[in-house]
Amino acid sequence: MRIMSDLLIRPFERDDQESARNLILAGLGDHFGELDPTFNPDLEDIWQNYIAPGDCFMVVEKEGGVR
Secondary structure (H helix, E strand, C coil), X not given: CEEXXXXXEEECCHHHHHHHHHHHHXXXXXXXXXXXXXXXXXXXXXXXXXXXXXXXXXXXXXXXXXX
């Protein structure tokens, strides 16, 4: 873990699922304009699709929430 001012960069935890998914989909929507969430089924289970295969998935926490 690394702390920078009021930000905490840490590994994804299962409790981060909903916040992380919503944040990623919001960013994709901002970038592409319209977004069909069915195009990203991998985000329905971040743990299974990214971490279980051995990948690293980090989140930034600020004021107690994933940002």
